[in-house]
Amino acid sequence: MDKENSSTYRVSASMKDYVALTKFTLSFTVVFSCVISYLLSPNTQVSDIIKIIELFAAGMLVTGSANAINQAVEKDTDALMKRTANRPVASGRISQNNAMAFALVTGIAGVLMMWFLFTWESAILSAFSLFLYAYIYTPLKKVSSIAVLVGAFPGALPCLIGWVAGFVPGGDNSWFGGLVLFLIQFIWQFPHFWAIAWVAHGDYAKAGFKLLPSDKGPTKSTALQTVLYSVMMIPVGMLAYVNWGSKPLNDIETIGGKISFVILLLCNIGMVIQCVRLYINLDVKSARRVMFSSYIYLPIVLLALLFAVNKNF
Numbered sequence: 001m002d003k004e005n006s007s008t009y010r011v012s013a014s015m016k017d018y019v020a021l022t023k024f025t026l027s028f029t030v031v032f033s034c035v036i037s038y039l040l041s042p043n044t045q046v047s048d049i050i051k052i053i054e055l056f057a058a059g060m061l062v063t064g065s066a067n068a069i070n071q072a073v074e075k076d077t078d079a080l081m082k083r084t085a086n087r088p089v090a091s092g093r094i095s096q097n098n099a100m101a102f103a104l105v106t107g108i109a110g111v112l113m114m115w116f117l118f119t120w121e122s123a124i125l126s127a128f129s130l131f132l133y134a135y136i137y138t139p140l141k142k143v144s145s146i147a148v149l150v151g152a153f154p155g156a157l158p159c160l161i162g163w164v165a166g167f168v169p170g171g172d173n174s175w176f177g178g179l180v181l182f183l184i185q186f187i188w189q190f191p192h193f194w195a196i197a198w199v200a201h202g203d204y205a206k207a208g209f210k211l212l213p214s215d216k217g218p219t220k221s222t223a224l225q226t227v228l229y230s231v232m233m234i235p236v237g238m239l240a241y242v243n244w245g246s247k248p249l250n251d252i253e254t255i256g257g258k259i260s261f262v263i264l265l266l267c268n269i270g271m272v273i274q275c276v277r278l279y280i281n282l283d284v285k286s287a288r289r290v291m292f293s294s295y296i297y298l299p300i301v302l303l304a305l306l307f308a309v310n311k312n313f
Contacts, residue, residue: 041166
């Protein structure tokens with residue numbers, strides 16, 4: 001009995017380690033953006049639960065694959081940082097080879113699901129996003145702070161992937177809404193990630209990561225850039241209500257459109273205020289406020305846009 005319990009425990013622990021390898025919480029957040037963007041696409045239905053589950057599963061496989069590669073590649077640097085030292089590969093509970101094999105299987109499975117269950121465009125973008133995150137962004141973090149710019153592309157691509165996953169083969173499909181969603185999440189990442197890098201600067205510096213705009217670490221210049229990018233988020237967010245020859249995400253003349261417009265504007269102003277406080281105070285407490293505000297910002301904005309689209313909730 002004790003042996004069976006021990007065996008069951010080992011299997012359970014191993015499964016938990018492989019879930020941890022995918023960075024489940026981070027992957028869930030990324031896939032959330034993808035699914036909401038899919039539901040914002042004109043030809044999709046909120047009531048189609050099966051397609052939503054399929055997209056969620058495919059997204060988790062692709063994103064989990066990228067995160068597994070990230071942990072395999074950063075085994076040694078993760079071991080140097082307190083907050084990452086207990087990760088499965090860094091701690092030695094999963095070997096680098098096993099992590100890469102896991103990533104290969106899950107990555108291929110996720111991309112194939114996107115291809116056969118959704119659209120070829122979503123599959124190609126998924127594969128490109130995985131490659132860019134795992135093999136360009138990840139090693140670049142030790143080379144230059146330009147890594148944040150590079151990483152913002154795979155970080156925002158889930159929105160575009162979700163949008164094009166809703167394309168109708170041979171139909172009159174527009175990329176406009178997907179590109180707007182991509183831009184919203186792309187610009188959002190700069191104050192979001194710099195706030196994280198500010199809070200975790202000691203650990204990142206120890207591992208040799210160069211993720212803040214200034215080589216001198218958290219500075220007034222970095223804080224100013226978070227302000228500038230948060231200000232840029234205001235006009236970018238308003239693009240959701242612009243019609244440049246393509247169907248906009250929302251019609252500002254509708255009640256839902258007006259409500260979502262106000263929500264987006266208030267969220268953007270809130271981000272600007274938090275970034276200005278960081279610029280004034282230049283402390284970890286203010287950076288942490290920017291970080292948590294950015295965590296709240298994205299789901300509220302995406303859900304507000306979805307609310308404004310009448311899909312018979």
